[in-house]
Amino acid sequence: MKKIITLIALTLFSITNTNAQRELDSLTYENTQDINFFKSVKNRTLIQKYKTINKNVIQIGDTVILGNPTSQEFSSKTYSGSYGNKARGGISKSRSTTKKTYEFIKMGRPAGFGSIMASLNGDAQSMANNSLKNSKAIVKEIKAYHRGSKKKPLYLVMVLGEMNGRAFGINKYLSVMDTELAIESGEILLKNRKMTRDEAISKLKEAKELMEIDMMSKKEFEDLKKKLRPIIMKKE
Known part of the structure; x- marks a missing residue:
């Protein structure tokens, strides 16, 4: 009986310890670049509050605004057809379009259902476009990841939800794939930004x-x- 109690206690301690390593109350930009700090941080560690390189603070529950997109997508379509009773010749036209997109903001969760289905279809997960400019969103989640192995610095992925619990088109969430760069580039605007x-x-x-x-x-x-x-x- 004592062995069972001891085993349960050790298991609970292990679970608690693992969870503790997977969540941090706060993180700073300096922490993400300090190998003595980040080497002990695991991928997908939940961050409650983050301080950027310019000392701006963002935390879970904050409201942010989508700023200006900093990238572009190019697409081209070719239209063809024939003329006359018999197919004696053809006419083809090409039309190119340019669409402003966000460089760091994707539609859906980082590895959500939408991105999985897109991968199965051989498509890249789509980036948010200019139609979402000036939209407000709520920070639902902030997680830290290494830029490769655990000896590499950290970057933060932020999940945003719609203000009224609805969706951004067909996606319920947006993913900010590099929080620091998104803020510095102006794609994400913070309230009371320094x-x-x-x-x-x-x-x-x-x-x-x-x-x-x-x-x-x-x-x-x-x-x-x-x-x-x-x-x-x-x-x-």
């Missing part, structure tokens, strides 16, 4: 031009300069 150093410099230059044409007072410019100084002077 201004980057480049953005602060650009804003200050614009303010200086406005001051020079008397569209902004010197005091307003100096106040803005003081506000932006910590962002511009921070070390990268």
